[in-house]
Amino acid sequence: QATLRESGPALVKPTQTLTLTCTFSGFSLSTSGMCVSWIRQPPGKALEWLARIDWDDEEYYSTSLKTRLTISKDTSKNQVVLTMTNVDPADTATYYCARTLVILHYATDVWGQGTTVTVSS
Amino acid sequence: QSVLTQPPSVSGAPGQRVTISCTGRSSNIGEGYDVHWYQQLPGTAPKLLIYINTNRPSGVPDRFSGSKSGTSASLAITGLQAEDEADYYCQSYDSSLRGYVFGTGTKVTVL
Numbered sequence: 001q002a003t004l005r006e007s008g009p010a011l012v013k014p015t016q017t018l019t020l021t022c023t024f025s026g027f028s029l030s031t032s033g034m035c036v037s038w039i040r041q042p043p044g045k046a047l048e049w050l051a052r053i054d055w056d057d058e059e060y061y062s063t064s065l066k067t068r069l070t071i072s073k074d075t076s077k078n079q080v081v082l083t084m085t086n087v088d089p090a091d092t093a094t095y096y097c098a099r100t101l102v103i104l105h106y107a108t109d110v111w112g113q114g115t116t117v118t119v120s121s
Numbered sequence: 122q123s124v125l126t127q128p129p130s131v132s133g134a135p136g137q138r139v140t141i142s143c144t145g146r147s148s149n150i151g152e153g154y155d156v157h158w159y160q161q162l163p164g165t166a167p168k169l170l171i172y173i174n175t176n177r178p179s180g181v182p183d184r185f186s187g188s189k190s191g192t193s194a195s196l197a198i199t200g201l202q203a204e205d206e207a208d209y210y211c212q213s214y215d216s217s218l219r220g221y222v223f224g225t226g227t228k229v230t231v232l
Contacts, residue, residue: 037221039167039223046123046210046223046224046225046226047159047161047167047210047212047223047226048223049212049220049221049222049223052221060220061220062220063218063219063220096166096167104157104172104173105155105157105172105173106155106214106221107155107157107169107172107173107212108157108159108167108169108212109169109172109178111166111167111168112166113165113166114166
């Protein structure tokens, strides 16, 4: 059974860099067809897709945030890290990491519980 | 501003049928990209409800069904139950944005 858990700071100051870690179990990101995505949800608003990293190290980013995001993986630790530079209060949101499967045509089938990040001075 | 538009809210009495539309354009649903649907119960993470337009993951009741036609997709809930009160989101890929997009979200209320 796949599970994912997000971790990171609850409060970040504007202009700082946010680093979020996704620790997962129950699957391997070195297995063909496995991917991990990051999605966020500002308070009271809709979901927003941020980035995805695949088993073959391919990386994909939201066009609007591409210049500020970096996604990476450590297969041996079963972790995926998302960094976001130059954060702004508009980046206040719950951040989810989730497993995405090629076999499901990139549907996201298992989600973490989410971690809430507030950007404020 | 999302490229997938959903009605902000729909409601129905227990036992009724409700549908949620997801209107896209030629660069996403209209170009043939698949649509997935997620259910988000209050205060919880989203859950995959429908994948590849019409398929239900194991454990999802057959009261939920998905369809796709042209530049739109729909989620139908038949035999509405109180436990179906949640936010629902569609998702697809957009070739002009070169990324995945979620719909604006629909809140389902059971009267």
